Amino acid sequence: MAGGGTARLEASEVELLRNLARALQDLVVYLVESNLGEISIEIGKKDHPVKSIADKYRVPLDTLLEEGVKRGFLKAFPADKLVFCPKCGGFSFKVRYACPNCGSFDVERNTLFSHVTCGFIGVLEEAPRTVTGKVQCPKCKRELVREGDDWVKLSSTWRCRSCGTSFSYPVASLECASCGERFDDKRAEYRAVMRYSVDKKAVSEAFSQIFNKRVAEVLASQGYVVKPAAEATAMSGVTRKASLIAEKRGVRLYVHNIFPREGNVESAKDEVFNVYGSALDDATRRIIVAVNTPTQVARRPENVETIEGRSLEEAIRKLQEKLRGEK
Ligand SMILES: [Zn+2]
Ligand SMILES: [Zn+2]
Ligand SMILES: [Zn+2]
Known part of the structure; x- marks a missing residue:
């Protein structure tokens, strides 16, 4: 880099600052006209009004939002990441577990446990229960009292009742509450979400x-x-x-x-x-x-x-x- 000339702003920087000021004005107008107390913007999603303002003035969305925070118009909540429906963008779902081998939802968890008191090792879900619903040791018939004390969990695996396969993790299958689309992690949209409260004053x-x-x-x-x-x-x-x-x-x-x-x-x-x-x-x-x-x-x-x-x-x-x- 050649020395000197850094004190003067590059023409492109001046252009950016001018556009940023215009975009900020549009942002203020949008926030007042929409009278929103809070905005949330999904990174990567195209059609948010604030994104449109940033695009209109060719200003990076991050820069515009940062400026809004700096001027005291917005206050940022901690960033988050959420799953979104790949079809409609919705974000509330029914969740089911599926077999990674055959896709059946008829899967069950098998937790291996040890009854410390008598030394028995077996599957927790298959252990008998007392009339009050407490798990009983199949060997010594005593109730399991406190996990980590008289009994411990050793490991857990999953098993498909349809095809008999055992596996460590089931596949989460999501059904969109808005449009009914069904998908798993291979098709899920997983995006960062930025939330801001608006200082109306x-x-x-x-x-x-x-x-x-x-x-x-x-x-x-x-x-x-x-x-x-x-x-x-x-x-x-x-x-x-x-x-x-x-x-x-x-x-x-x-x-x-x-x-x-x-x-x-x-x-x-x-x-x-x-x-x-x-x-x-x-x-x-x-x-x-x-x-x-x-x-x-x-x-x-x-x-x-x-x-x-x-x-x-x-x-x-x-x-x-x-x-x-x-x-
Ligand atoms: Zn959907
Ligand atoms: Zn299966
Ligand atoms: Zn026992």
Whole structure:
């Protein structure tokens, strides 16, 4: 390796960081819109929404998830590996043991044991039982009391009752609870699973910033001068709770970006209601841009307009259409 030049990021690294930032934004939007408390991602499975986001921006899935953890949006649970149905991807099964020779399910375990007390050695499963279900020594007729004490297990083998073969381990045969597919370890999908809990507060905060930025971009593209909420609040007490303040040809517009923070639709509806209340005190035009929040919460004041979207994309598109039509 030649020395120098390492301080500067390679063009490909810059590209990766830019794509990672975009992918992270999409991840935040997905987490807020889906309102999931937890996500689990099977490594190697193709169609998970988070995997699609990573693919869209050509960012490795691991990198995206790590970044999500680093930013405090996700918290990783210990990694696990699970068996999945090769046909439908399900992961709950009925399990049967089969003979490795003929495939019959009629197999039985033979445990060789020794009765320390009298020295007898025999098969545990074939030993007689007392009326109370305790195992009895076939030789001295005494009850086996405590394993490792008066009796010990020596080894266990399996035997097929259909073909008579003996073997150390039976084959586990799984029947998928979802689709009924039957398979064994030769066809089972055995994949790592990563589970994360979602910090709804952190993703809501990040979503709020993305929301404001996207709306500000639309307003700016239509010739508005846009100021963020903090500045707007300082300018006038009445504008409180406006997300953005926009101005065009001396006419002011308050924009309220509302969505269910931490999944709470009721408090989002309260926010809409508060905007209606503020609008009665101040004739300035207001636009509510609502994602996944109903805006018909009361009689709407005349200086308030509303836009509803089931996703951020839909709300942004409708806002664009509305403002374009006002030229
Ligand atoms: Zn299945
Ligand atoms: Zn057999
Ligand atoms: Zn005995």
